[in-house]
Amino acid sequence: xxxxxxxxxxxxxxxxxxxxxxxxxxxxxxxxxxxxxxxxxxxxxxxxxxxxxxxxxxxxxxxxxxxxxxxxxxxxxxxxxxxxxxxxxxxxxxxxxxxxxxxxxxxxxxxxxxxxxxxxxxxxxxxxxxxxxxxxxxxxxxxxxxxxxxxxxxxxxxxxxxxxxxxxxxxxxxxxxxxxxxxxxxxxxxxxxxxxxxxxxxxxxxxxxxxxxxxxxxxxxxxxxxxxxxxxxxxxxxxxxxxxxxxxxxxxxxxxxxxxxxxxxxxxxxxxxxxxxxxxxxxxxxxxxxxxxxxxxxxxxxxxxxxxxxxxxxxxxxxxxxxxxxxxxxxxxxxxxxxxxxxxxxxxx
Numbered sequence: 396x397x398x399x400x401x402x403x404x405x406x407x408x409x410x411x412x413x414x415x416x417x418x419x420x421x422x423x424x425x426x427x428x429x430x431x432x433x434x435x436x437x438x439x440x441x442x443x444x445x446x447x448x449x450x451x452x453x454x455x456x457x458x459x460x461x462x463x464x465x466x467x468x469x470x471x472x473x474x475x476x477x478x479x480x481x482x483x484x485x486x487x488x489x490x491x492x493x494x495x496x497x498x499x500x501x502x503x504x505x506x507x508x509x510x511x512x513x514x515x516x517x518x519x520x521x522x523x524x525x526x527x528x529x530x531x532x533x534x535x536x537x538x539x540x541x542x543x544x545x546x547x548x549x550x551x552x553x554x555x556x557x558x559x560x561x562x563x564x565x566x567x568x569x570x571x572x573x574x575x576x577x578x579x580x581x582x583x584x585x586x587x588x589x590x591x592x593x594x595x596x597x598x599x600x601x602x603x604x605x606x607x608x609x610x611x612x613x614x615x616x617x618x619x620x621x622x623x624x625x626x627x628x629x630x631x632x633x634x635x636x637x638x639x640x641x642x643x644x645x646x647x648x649x650x651x652x653x654x655x656x657x658x659x660x661x662x663x664x665x666x667x668x669x670x671x672x673x674x675x676x677x678x679x680x681x682x683x684x685x686x687x688x689x690x691x692x693x694x695x696x697x698x699x700x701x702x703x704x705x706x707x708x709x710x711x712x713x714x715x716x717x718x719x720x721x722x723x724x725x726x727x728x729x730x731x732x733x734x735x736x737x738x739x740x741x742x743x744x
Contacts, residue, residue, distance in 0.1 A: 421453025432482040434460035443685040475663025507678035526655035528692035529710040534645040541623040547648040549580040561605040561625040565737040572652040579649040653718035
């Protein structure tokens with residue numbers, strides 16, 4: 396009997412030790428991290444980021460996916476503590492900052508920050524979150540339905556492209572990038588020559604089938620032959636060519652206008668330490684490599700090396716230093732006037 400009791404006590408002690416070790420290894424058990432993020436690639440994000448992070452920390456992740464504009468409105472109207480982390484594009488970070496919805500973070504706590512490109516470390520200023528991927532604006536066309544070869548933004552004005560082009564709305568992630576591209580195509584300057592830029596856009600209207608807010612819907616239009624040409628960001632081309640590998644990607648001769656998606660803490664987060672850990676994890680080698688290999692995002696880590704096949708559609712390597720990045724403070728200041736002129740030209744979105 397004593398031997399049996401001894402064995403029982405030993406087993407209980409081992410169970411207690413194991414439980415204590417588990418608690419020690421997962422100090423965030425019981426915490427819920429609420430993330431505002433993009434609606435697409437949800438399964439890959441779950442596989443590459445959320446599941447391993449939850450396994451590592453013991454926390455629960457709730458991902459709220461929607462379009463950028465919808466998410467800005469939801470966060471602006473939310474009570475403090477409803478969201479912890481926002482994963483969103485550059486222009487929309489500026490909008491949230493203006494609403495007082497973006498908190499600073501302790502960059503010293505980000506162990507992976509030193510491994511990323513310098514221009515990704517604090518795009519919105521010291522103390523604010525890093526970029527986790529770059530993107531660039533290009534032109535995608537279907538050679539089976541497009542009657543002309545396209546090499547530049549200026550080529551979109553070709554009359555042979557009547558009613559067959561999709562362009563991003565000015566309020567879309569890529570809208571200001573396209574605006575800058577149009578200005579460059581005709582030797583104009585945003586903010587100085589806005590009237591002339593919109594006059595050129597009015598001339599383009601005959602060729603425009605769609606001014607889109609959803610890249611996914613635009614790709615569907617391309618696949619169904621409703622349009623022959625679309626102005627898209629590089630990661631959307633990855634999706635498009637999955638349906639038709641014959642689609643052609645064009646880096647416009649005007650230059651590579653680009654931006655970035657960012658990771659930031661939402662003001663009022665009740666789990667700020669965990670939120671910072673999540674941001675740091677997003678920049679880790681394993682996550683950056685997995686996302687690139689799955690065709691989700693281009694890496695910002697300088698030590699992630701991709702083969703030609705996986706690097707083909709990404710803003711990666713030497714391209715990062717060739718990007719033309721707008722002054723997002725300037726864009727934020729000009730956007731209300733640009734949006735009004737855009738709506739007058741193309742109609743309210």
